[in-house]
Amino acid sequence: MSTTAEPGRERSVPDLSVIVGERRQLVNLAYRLLGSLAEAEDAVQEAYARWYALSRPQQEAIASPGAWLTTVVTRVCLDLLGSARARRERYVGEWLPEPLPDRSEWIGGSAGGGPADPADWVTLDESVDMAFLLVLETMTPAERVAFVLHDVFRYPFPEVAGIVGRTPAACRQLATSARRRVRAVQAPATPTGAQAGLVRHFKQAWEARDIAALVGLLAPDATMTADGGGLAGAALRPVVGGERIAQYLIHLADRAPGLTLLERTVNGRPGLVARHAGVNATVAAFGLADGRVTHIWAVRNPEKLRPWSTSHLAADAP
Template identity: 50%
Template sequence: MNASEPSDVAVHERRRLLSLAYRMTGTLADAEDIVQETYIRWYRLDDRERNAIRVPAAWLTHVASRIALDLIGSAHARREQSSGQWLPEPVPAGLFAEGTPADPLEHAVRDDEVNTALLLVLESMTPLERVAFVLHDVFAVPFAEVAEIIGRSAPAARQLATAARRRVRAGRTRVVEPGEHEDVVRAFQVAAREGDITALLRTLAPEVEARADGGDVVRVAPNVVRGSDRVARYLLGVLQKQPDIRFEELRTADGLAYGMLAGDTLVGITAFHVEDARITDVWIVMDPRKLTAWMPLEAD
């Protein structure tokens, strides 16, 4: 292995490691921390130690997963102490995808693997279930290797992944055509902007739920708002209190969403889940620490 290879391997694997870590934690900040710590441990190896690693990608995955396992447990403890709802960080559509699919529906299916609904299911799992599921079902890591990573036997790792898979299947919803999602979300936005509660109710499923995450930084509704009438009135009330907020279309892993801007500052992102031509979930993220992926990049 020549002197340039360690750096080349690390750079080549970064997107995959970040994708893995994001699925395990639900935030890009935690995912970046995991990848950075993985790199630190890689670069601390001397040439002899690196040469002894037959498959660097597998080594990097192992280390990143171990770091994630420790972080998930501490993150759960922090979230239990915080007030209000927790939502995963909204990410740009196709952020982790390799290449660009020609079919919009294929792109939507790829993004479905990191959408908010799935990440909320993952959040409900134990750390061991989550790591076992992500490693095996998403990244096709054999159970023997999963077992070594999580410190359990291969049969136990299989059982953990199976339990996690049942939760995912129970919460799985169909991927709608991007056009269907966009039509409903745009109709919602028009009705909300015009303050037309009748039109707004037509876009909402009767059992719709709205969640807001301010991260103990921004004041938002602390509890889930349920039911079309309550959700409609809650959203219209929010808009009436912030009449200067303007909305900009964004493409997230959940499909068409809206960035909420105060002047030129992004203060929130509202994303949606659509089924049967109605919105079933509204997710409002206003924690500024979860908006960094959408901030304009400064020129180099």
């Protein structure tokens, strides 16, 4: 990837709109690399700070500002991923990626509380599915970066090599290893309509406190993982087994009178939001296979629920 001007050729400083126009792509990339919108925004902000710290001649010498910013964001994310293991060890309970709502449900609320910036939106596709993001978490930082850049964003391996500082052959090997991890845990795709119907039946059974119905909807070896981050009540370890999960959910509902369950899109898939005392307290994503719920990922850490504030989401969104 060439990032400097050819000798003897003059370049002007890129138009500000061109530089700012890269923001959405950079946020999309950083979120997939980090699994956190807050950290993704920080990584992108750091890249822009480095760009504006360059002198005018340095900026003029960069042939492709977009490629330069992508390289910086990726390397910032690599540094963060390198220290993630230690941060996870200090995290209270289980760690889950930060869930994202569908843009149709967002009616405002950038980090500063102003109108939503379209550049902040992360494109919701299969590469931000909660199960997929958790597979990415099992990869080494180098595997994750090579795989996301090549398989998700379609960068050719020579460009990936230039970004991560490895040979194209090494990057190809990293992506191949990552691909094996994905295939090893990838469940057969369930049509969106069937997903939504199953989640709706699950919601109705939970609301009715119908433990038998819940057990029937859950796979016998289903797993529920909750992320409270030490800031909200949550099981510190995964709850395993359909019957145990059903009992746990009924217990939670009994302890929170007035709990309201809302059908919402979570990272591009049908999910649920549990609202209590006017606050969206839990966002649940689901893994489904063979007509049953195999995984529930429940995020309760309020720091990860910024985009789900009731002041930001349409109250009656379907």
